[in-house]
Amino acid sequence: MAATLYSLKGKRVFVAGARGMVGRAVVERLEPEGCAAILAPGRDALDLVDQAAVSRWMAANRPDVVIVAAARVGGIHANDAWPAEFLYDNLMIEANLIHAAHGEGIEKLLFLGSSCIYPKFAPQPIPEAALLTGPLESTNEWYAIAKIAGIKLCQAYRRQHGADFISAMPTNLYGPHDNFDPETSHVLPALIRKAVAAADAGERGIAIWGTGTPRREFLHVRDCADALVFLLKNYSGEAHVNVGAGEDVSILDLAGMVLGAAGIVDGEVRTDPTRPDGTPRKLMDGSKLAAMGWRASIPLRDGIAETVAWYRGNRPAT
Secondary structure, three states: OOOOOOOOOOOEEEEEEOOOOOHHHHHHHHHHHOOEEEEEEEOOOOOOOHHHHHHHHHHHHOOEEEEEEEOOOHHHHHHHHHHHHHHHHHHHHHHHHHHHHHOOOOOOEEOOOHHHHHHOOOOOOOOOHHHHHOOHHHHHHHHHHHHHHHHHHHHHHHHOOOOOEEEEOOEEEEEOOOOOOOOOOHHHHHHHHHHHHHHHOOOOOEOOOEEEOOEEEEEEEEEEEHHHHHHHHOOOOOEEEEEOOOOOHHHHHHHHHHHOOOOOOOOOEEEEEOOOOOOEEEOOOHHHHHHOOOOOOOOOOHHHHHHHHHHHOOOOOO
């Protein structure tokens, strides 16, 4: 691999969204990089939807690097129930941060997107070039449109102003500090919550939405954080970069893994075909990042077991 393009040593790094699952992992991963400071204000200290507040904070704190890991996120139900908030809040967060970063002459910015930016029936594995080649999955199009706008905003500032702004598109993420709320969580934390509750109640199985046939790729959040730091140090280009694990699994098999991790061996997974499946398959083509020298290291089964244990030790008391 070629020499590092950009060193984080001695830099002031602003992690927007540092209290979320990804942000926490990024802060932890940055610690051995020798940064001068890791700036991680919470929502109580900085409202990222407030343009004036973001501009004032950026001018006062003068980071060298900005990592945009902040977003309003949620699963199929949340996207369907609150489309206005998902579109508006995410557009404002990314626009405020990217514009303020340009205004303050920030050295490097990394925008974190999502694999839902790709068309519903994109070729599999999904290459970066599939962006904007077909209709989006309707159940999360509001979030996807906002994330596409963020990619394009980074490209626009790069083209017009020469800003070193890059974008990374991770696949489905999971791990400690995930959102386990039944109304807004993604599929894996939702399954973990259900499976642990079933195990606690002495039940032998769980119910899932849809047919269980869709296939999804899952990346542990620590692997994602490692990839983001790798890209900050080794990539400078207009095109976004996929970040994935390189393999996918059916939702039915995933549910079986989660049940096993929760202690329910050979448990029953009850499907509900009246509920939406979402995109039939989402597997990222990670060859671009692999060619740079990065690969995921945490096996899915191991990561699920760790996350189940974390959830059991950190879930709210009932």
